[in-house]
Each structure stands twice: as structure tokens, then as C-alpha cells.
Amino acid sequence: MSSNQWEIGPIFRALMRNKVGAILIAIQIAVTMTIVVNSIFIILERAQRIERDSGIDEINSFYLTTTGFGDGFDPKSTAFNDLELIRNTPGVLDAIQINAIPVSGGGWSMSFQTEPGEEKETQGAAIYMVDEHATEALDLEVIAGENFLPIDVRWRQPGLRDWPDNVLITKVLAESLFPDIPYQNVVGKTIYISQTEPMIVKGIVDKIQAPWVGWDDLEHTVLTPEITGFESNRYYIRAQAGQRDRIMPIIEEALASSNKQRIIRGMRTVQETRERSYRGDTAMIKILSTTMVILTIVTGLGIVGLASFSVNRRKKQIGTRRALGASQGSIVRYFMIENFLISTVGVILGAVLTVALNMLLVEMFSLNALDWYFVPAGMIVLWMVGQIAVFGPAKKAAKIPPALATRTV
Amino acid sequence: MFTYYLRLALKSIKRNPILSALMITAIGLGIGASMTTVTVNYLMSANPIPHKSEQLFYVQLDSWSQFEPAREPNEPPDQITWTEATNLMQAKKAYRQSAMASTGGVIEPKGQDEKPFMASIRLAFADFFPMFDAPFLYGSGWPDSSDDNRDYVVVISKATNERVFGGENSVGRTIRIVGENFRVVGVLDDWLLVPRFYDVTTGAFDETEEVFMPFYMKQELELTNGGNTNCWKTPEGEGFTAFLQSECVNYQMWVELRNDNEKAQYMDFLNNYVNEQKTLGRFARPLNNRLSNVMQWMENQQVVADDAQIMMWVSFMFLLVCLLNTIGLLLAKFTGKAAEIGLRRAVGASKTDLFIQHLVETACIGVAGGILGLGLAYLGLEGIKSLYGEFVQNLVGLDLTMMVSAILLALISSILAGMYPTWRACNIAPASQLKSQ
Numbered sequence: 001m002s003s004n005q006w007e008i009g010p011i012f013r014a015l016m017r018n019k020v021g022a023i024l025i026a027i028q029i030a031v032t033m034t035i036v037v038n039s040i041f042i043i044l045e046r047a048q049r050i051e052r053d054s055g056i057d058e059i060n061s062f063y064l065t066t067t068g069f070g071d072g073f074d075p076k077s078t079a080f081n082d083l084e085l086i087r088n089t090p091g092v093l094d095a096i097q098i099n100a101i102p103v104s105g106g107g108w109s110m111s112f113q114t115e116p117g118e119e120k121e122t123q124g125a126a127i128y129m130v131d132e133h134a135t136e137a138l139d140l141e142v143i144a145g146e147n148f149l150p151i152d153v154r155w156r157q158p159g160l161r162d163w164p165d166n167v168l169i170t171k172v173l174a175e176s177l178f179p180d181i182p183y184q185n186v187v188g189k190t191i192y193i194s195q196t197e198p199m200i201v202k203g204i205v206d207k208i209q210a211p212w213v214g215w216d217d218l219e220h221t222v223l224t225p226e227i228t229g230f231e232s233n234r235y236y237i238r239a240q241a242g243q244r245d246r247i248m249p250i251i252e253e254a255l256a257s258s259n260k261q262r263i264i265r266g267m268r269t270v271q272e273t274r275e276r277s278y279r280g281d282t283a284m285i286k287i288l289s290t291t292m293v294i295l296t297i298v299t300g301l302g303i304v305g306l307a308s309f310s311v312n313r314r315k316k317q318i319g320t321r322r323a324l325g326a327s328q329g330s331i332v333r334y335f336m337i338e339n340f341l342i343s344t345v346g347v348i349l350g351a352v353l354t355v356a357l358n359m360l361l362v363e364m365f366s367l368n369a370l371d372w373y374f375v376p377a378g379m380i381v382l383w384m385v386g387q388i389a390v391f392g393p394a395k396k397a398a399k400i401p402p403a404l405a406t407r408t409v
Numbered sequence: 410m411f412t413y414y415l416r417l418a419l420k421s422i423k424r425n426p427i428l429s430a431l432m433i434t435a436i437g438l439g440i441g442a443s444m445t446t447v448t449v450n451y452l453m454s455a456n457p458i459p460h461k462s463e464q465l466f467y468v469q470l471d472s473w474s475q476f477e478p479a480r481e482p483n484e485p486p487d488q489i490t491w492t493e494a495t496n497l498m499q500a501k502k503a504y505r506q507s508a509m510a511s512t513g514g515v516i517e518p519k520g521q522d523e524k525p526f527m528a529s530i531r532l533a534f535a536d537f538f539p540m541f542d543a544p545f546l547y548g549s550g551w552p553d554s555s556d557d558n559r560d561y562v563v564v565i566s567k568a569t570n571e572r573v574f575g576g577e578n579s580v581g582r583t584i585r586i587v588g589e590n591f592r593v594v595g596v597l598d599d600w601l602l603v604p605r606f607y608d609v610t611t612g613a614f615d616e617t618e619e620v621f622m623p624f625y626m627k628q629e630l631e632l633t634n635g636g637n638t639n640c641w642k643t644p645e646g647e648g649f650t651a652f653l654q655s656e657c658v659n660y661q662m663w664v665e666l667r668n669d670n671e672k673a674q675y676m677d678f679l680n681n682y683v684n685e686q687k688t689l690g691r692f693a694r695p696l697n698n699r700l701s702n703v704m705q706w707m708e709n710q711q712v713v714a715d716d717a718q719i720m721m722w723v724s725f726m727f728l729l730v731c732l733l734n735t736i737g738l739l740l741a742k743f744t745g746k747a748a749e750i751g752l753r754r755a756v757g758a759s760k761t762d763l764f765i766q767h768l769v770e771t772a773c774i775g776v777a778g779g780i781l782g783l784g785l786a787y788l789g790l791e792g793i794k795s796l797y798g799e800f801v802q803n804l805v806g807l808d809l810t811m812m813v814s815a816i817l818l819a820l821i822s823s824i825l826a827g828m829y830p831t832w833r834a835c836n837i838a839p840a841s842q843l844k845s846q
């Protein structure tokens with residue numbers, strides 16, 4: 001088909017006679033594309049964040065805090081009795097006392113280094129204080145070295161500042177601290193906490209996230225073998241598959257009645273904690289998706305509205321063209337090509353604006369830079385939106401009977 | 410004349426119901442989205458204490474390690490150590506001052522049926538209450554002397570008073586907290602601070618605390634650390650005292666300074682204090698002390714969430730698209746009315762008359778869009794509440810200012826959108842339109 005048959009020349013000249021309407025649509029398409037492409041990019045990034053695996057058995061686990069009060073409260077016996085009680089409850093796979101919950105947002109971090117002393121390179125990592133049941137309760141695999149033994153686990157009193165001698169660390173942390181050797185060889189190495197205090201890496205575990213989902217060093221984690229004697233105690237409980245909801249009230253009740261000198265609070269599933277931690281991201285995804293869809297509909301309807309008007313205004317000309325032998329197909333094609341020309345201007349402008357907005361977001365809110373292929377993808381989508389929107393009015397135009405040309409009005 | 414134009418406008422709107430509905434919906438959506446995000450941003454960035462936000466200053470001292478700043482590029486830590494908190498309080502160089510910390514503890518109500526519960530506690534000095542205009546329902550704050558005497562006194566929130574004393578005036582009565590008996594000296598009225606500016610380290614939109622207690626109780630009762638504790642150096646030695654004397658920051662400090670002169674003097678005092686500490690081998694970094702007033706501190710702590718700002722800009726662009734849409738549709742509509750306009754011009758209506766008439770029509774669409782937008786903004790805020798959960802409760806209220814601005818914004822933007830199409834419509838030469846008839 002020659003370009004003559006596409007009638008680009010006449011269509012373009014006709015467009016130039018009604019520039020404003022065409023420009024309005026082009027700008028609308030450009031701004032819509034800017035928002036849609038940037039939104040999709042943000043949405044995908046957030047979705048990726050949410051999907052990161054915490055490394056623990058989230059579905060079957062929950063936790064609670066008990067806070068003792070009164071003169072007769074003994075943290076040490078309480079902790080040991082509680083753990084025994086929980087572990088012996090039918091339906092519990094395993095349980096530990098822990099100082100912080102992964103993905104919950106609150107916890108303890110320290111700096112670690114491979115050589116002692118000030119002014120050495122350090123690597124931050126989250127600390128979980130646990131006992132030898134941690135691997136089972138947190139669903140961890142010791143991929144090199146060994147798990148803690150009961151004799152490794154010490155009793156940590158409030159105010160104690162030093163650290164246990166043996167620790168487990170994650171594979172990611174092992175690789176960050178000792179980038180030059182395979183992680184298996186990190187077992188037995190000495191690392192330093194508080195600049196000078198040595199610890200020996202007893203084993204490497206596969207993966208467990210730190211409590212702070214927004215932290216860059218999310219998978220840098222250290223497990224220290226100790227049971228803490230603070231007034232507030234946190235227990236992390238992993239239920240057997242499908243038993244979680246059944247045993248939650250049972251455990252709460254059993255703990256409450258075993259020792260009256262405390263309150264039990266904050267019992268929550270890990271699943272719910274994850275939802276809370278990522279709530280901002282989930283909300284952003286939903287809000288941006290809704291905005292994007294509504295915006296595209298508004299733009300689409302705008303195109304429909306304007307195209308309908310332009311069809312109505314040109315009824316007589318269309319009738320004349322039909323009377324002079326133009327087929328229905330060529331009338332439809334006329335409007336489709338007209339829209340395509342407008343859209344092309346729109347998406348080119350849109351590509352520029354999209355990149356500009358992304359640069360602004362990178363500058364102001366330190367977002368990541370857009371991957372290049374989002375831009376052509378956005379252009380194609382907006383082209384299609386325009387074509388779909390204009391198809392209805394174009395069909396209507398094609399149905400205008402040639403006889404209309406002969407009428408005066 | 411106006412009512413006549415109004416009638417004409419309504420008639421014209423009714424003549425193209427789908428087109429008019431499209432325009433109203435577009436404006437409504439744009440306004441709704443914008444108002445939702447503007448409300449959230451407006452409340453996040455609100456000045457929580459407008460009449461004295463310029464006189465209240467947050468104190469920062471750079472006590473961090475000589476090898477690295479507390480925060481890049483060269484920010485001092487956002488809290489201070491126990492040593493500084495107590496030294497600055499003893500110096501008493503400001504008009505009013507209070508060091509603060511947060512902690513928590515179990516309250517044991519007397520009644521048998523009331524269960525013990527966990528309460529949030531703010532440790533502060535007597536000046537805290539007048540400095541931040543805390544509203545009292547009963548009683549008052551404790552006297553200055555109670556701070557140094559370490560009196561077992563507390564101020565409790567209205568909700569705590571309801572829970573423990575059934576809402577009666579409990580001033581003078583005893584309440585058991587963290588295993589000790591305290592005397593209630595004051596009960597606060599509802600105290601909603603958005604943001605809760607006096608301590609934003611654990612989130613700017615937390616509630617005010619349930620119990621307020623003299624600061625030195627921290628040491629007296631060895632209370633736990635609330636909020637964030639950051640250390641660049643491990644405490645030397647074991648136990649609670651070693652921790653208090655360490656370089657760990659966990660305390661906030663506010664001072665009230667009534668004018669620039671007082672501020673300059675206080676800054677001098679801080680610098681002298683740090684220089685003095687330097688001779689004791691502390692404060693290895695160059696002088697880097699800060700006094701930030703309330704709004705400066707909110708800015709520094711980035712209280713308005715990035716996401717909220719991004720959403721606001723996106724919604725403004727959304728409104729822009731909706732308005733472009735409306736301009737296009739109005740243009741089409743008024744062009745379609747060319748014949749009618751030509752006729753009216755021919756029988757004597759002036760350009761001004763027609764201009765006003767069409768402006769009335771766009772204004773009608775604008776008002777309708779504004780009302781729809783207000784409804785949508787209400788839904789939008791409800792949506793945000795359900796998406797973000799309870800912590801945004803105080804950020805999603807539509808007040809009168811916001812409602813009026815929604816309608817005004819809709820009206821102004823739709824009239825602006827209508828300007829060009831109206832102007833075009835009025836410039837139709839009467840003769841050209843009459844010819845073909």
C-alpha cells in the first residue's frame with residue numbers, strides 16, 4: 001500500500017486546521033504516559049521488595065511478649081519454665097526466647113569487623129539472642145560448621161555488656177566480612193564486636209533477615225547463644241503445619257495461668273507482622289495502580305469524546321467522501337491514522353516527560369533510575385489506548401450514509 | 410440576568426448529559442485525588458504548636474566518634490547522652506528546659522477486676538508541661554523541686570485516669586507503676602499532637618504518652634530504654650550506671666528561648682560546655698552544636714513521608730490531565746454550539762454577555778465537580794485509613810478549611826479550563842453561522 005493511500009498528507013493538513021484539540025489530546029497522552037510508566041516502575045520495585053524471603057517459616061509462626069512485675073518475679077526461672085511449657089504443648093514444633101522478631105521493625109544491631117581496633121572497616125549486622133533450638137524454630141539450615149550446643153548458651157543478665165564466645169552468622173554476612181574466601185572457610189574464624197571483643201564463627205546459616213525491612217544490610221545477621229533475663233521476654237513459637245491458629249490461645253492461656261506476676265501482650269503472627277511492616281509499600285502499590293487505571297480511563301474517554309465531536313462536525317464531509325466512493329474501511333482508517341499521528345506526538349513528548357519525572361524522583365526522593373525499556377513499552381501502551389478509544393467513534397463515522405452529502409443540513 | 414444564565418447553563422448541561430457527566434466526573438476525580446493527598450501532606454506538615462514553634466528549640470550536640478559522623482554528611486546525633494542531659498539541666502541556662510526519655514512499665518490498678526496493663530511513660534522535667542502547653546483536666550504538673558528531690562509523682566493521661574480511677578479527679582491519689590507507689594499530681598485532658606513533635610525518633614505520629622514521670626526516676630528505678638539507643642562506643646563496665654555514663658544517646662532535650670538574644674546566649678553556653686568537655690577528653694569532633702526550632706526539626710527529621718509527597722505530585726498531574734480533558738470537551742461542546750451562539754449574537758447579545766453566560770456554565774460544571782471531588786476525597790481518605798491502618802488515624806480528617814479549598818480549587822480550575830473554550834466560542838462571527846441555516 002502506498003503512502004498515498006494512507007492519506008497522511010491530507011489528514012495532517014486537516015489536523016493543522018484544528019490544532020488546539022489535537023494538542024490537548026497529545027498533552028493528555030504525554031502526561032498520562034508519564035504517570036503510568038513511573039507508577040508501574042515504582043509498583044514493580046515495591047512488589048519486589050515485598051516478595052523478598054525472610055528465611056523463616058512465616059506462615060506457621062507467632063510470637064508474644066511477657067512482662068513481669070512485682071517483687072516476687074524471677075526472670076530466670078520464668079524463662080526456663082515458660083520455654084519448657086511451650087515446647088511441650090502439643091502442636092508446637094519448637095520455640096525459643098528471642099530479643100527481636102525478623103521483619104518486625106524493632107531490634108538490635110552491632111558493628112562487626114575482622115581485625116580488632118578502632119578505625120577498621122566494619123559491617124553492621126542484626127543480633128538475635130537465641131538458644132540451640134533456633135535452627136528448628138526459625139527454620140534455618142546450618143550450611144557449614146555446627147549449630148549451638150546447650151553448653152554454649154549462657155544466661156544474660158541486664159546490664160551485661162560482653163558477648164558470648166561462639167556465634168552463628170548468615171552466609172551473606174560471612175561473604176561480606178570475608179569476601180576473598182568461600183563461606184565454608186569462614187567457620188572457625190574470629191570476628192570482633194565492639195571493636196575489640198573476639199567471637200568465633202561456629203557455623204553458617206542459610207538465611208534470616210534482620211528486623212528492619214528498609215535496611216540495606218537486610219540479610220546480615222548474627223545469632224548469639226544466650227537467654228536473657230530482662231523483665232520483658234519475647235517468645236517465638238513455630239507451630240506444626242496448620243496448627244498455628246489453634247495453639248495461639250492455648251499458649252497464651254497456659255502462660256497466663258502458670259505465672260500471675262506478669263502480663264502477656266503483643267501476641268501476633270509473623271504473617272501479620274510482615275503485612276504491617278510492608279503496609280506502606282502495599283498501600284503505595286494499590287494507590288498507584290488505582291490512579292493509573294482511572295487516569296487511563298479518563299484519557300481514553302477524553303479521546304472518545306473529542307473524536308465523537310469531530311465525527312459529528314464532519315458528518316457532511318464524511319458523507320461526501322462516501323458518496324465519492326470512499327469505502328467504510330477508509331473512513332475508519334482516516335480516524336485511526338489521525339489519532340495515531342496525535343498519539344505519536346503525545347508519546348514522544350511523554351517519553352521526555354517520563355524520563356524527566358524519573359530524574360526528579362531520583363533527585364528528590366532517591367528512587368532508582370528507570371530501566372530504559374519502560375519507556376518504549378509505555379509508548380506502545382499509550383498508542384494502543386488511543387487506537388482503542390478512537391475505534392468506536394471511527395466505526396460510527398463509517399456508518400454515515402453517503403446520502404447525507406445531498407442534504408443541506 | 411444571572412439566574413437567566415444559570416437556567417441556560419443547566420439547559421445546556423442537560424442537552425449533552427453524557428458529555429457533561431464526563432466533564433464533571435473528570436473534574437471530580439482530579440479534585441478528589443488531589444484533596445486526598447493534599448490533606449495527608451497538610452496534616453503531616455502541620456505546625457503542632459503554632460504560637461510558639463519559633464521559641465522552642467531542639468538541642469543537638471556532636472558527641473560522636475572522631476572517625477565518623479553520626480549521620481552523613483556531618484550531622485550530630487539526633488539525641489543526647491545521659492551525661493549531657495543531666496549537665497544541661499543542672500546548668501538551667503534557658504528560660505525553660507526539659508531533657509526527656511521514653512520508657513514503659515506495668516500499671517497495677519487497685520480494683521480486683523482490673524488487670525495490670527503496660528503503659529507508655531515519658532520521663533521529663535517540670536518545665537515540660539508549660540513549655541509544650543500540655544492541657545490539664547485536673548491538677549497540674551509537678552513543681553521544680555520534685556525533679557531534684559526525686560519525688561514519686563506522676564501526671565497521667567485522661568485515658569489512664571479513666572482506666573485506673575474511673576475518670577474521677579484522682580489528684581492526690583496513689584497509683585502503682587513499675588512496682589512503686591506514685592502520687593498523682595495532675596491529669597491531662599485530651600492531648601493530640603500531630604505530629605507529636607517533642608519526640609519523633611520512633612515515628613512522628615505516635616500518641617502522647619499515658620504517664621509522665623520525673624526524669625531522674627530513670628536512674629532511681631533503673632527504667633528500661635524506650636525509643637532508639639545508639640552508641641558509637643561500648644559502655645565501660647557492667648550494669649545500669651555504666652550504661653548511663655556511656656556515650657550512648659537515648660535522650661532528647663528541648664529548650665524555650667524567647668528571642669534571638671537568648672538563643673545566641675544559649676548557643677554560646679552550649680559551645681562553652683562542649684569546649685569544657687573537650688578538656689576532659691570527650692567530644693573529639695569539631696564544634697557542631699545545633700538549635701533547631703520546631704519546624705526546622707520536623708524538616709530535619711523528614712516528618713512528611715516521601716511516599717505522601719510522591720502521591721501528592723502524582724495527584725496534581727492527575728488533576729492536570731482531568732483539566733486538559735475538560736478543556737478539550739468544552740471546546741468541542743462550545744464549537745458544537747456555534748450556530749446557537751451565532752444566532753444570539755445576531756439578535757443582539759454582546760460578546761461580554763456570551764462570555765459571562767458560558768463562564769456561568771463552566772462554573773456550574775466546576776461546582777458539581779468540586780462537590781463530587783469532596784465526596785471522592787472523603788472516600789479516598791477512608792481508603793488511606795484502611796490501607797495504612799490505625800497509625801494514620803490523625804492524618805485523615807477533612808476539616809472545614811480543606812472542604813472550602815476543595816470547592817474553591819474545583820471552581821477556579823474549571824473556570825480556568827473554561828476560559829479558552831469560552832473565548833473561542835464568543836469569537837464566532839455571527840454571519841458565518843447564519844449563512845448555512
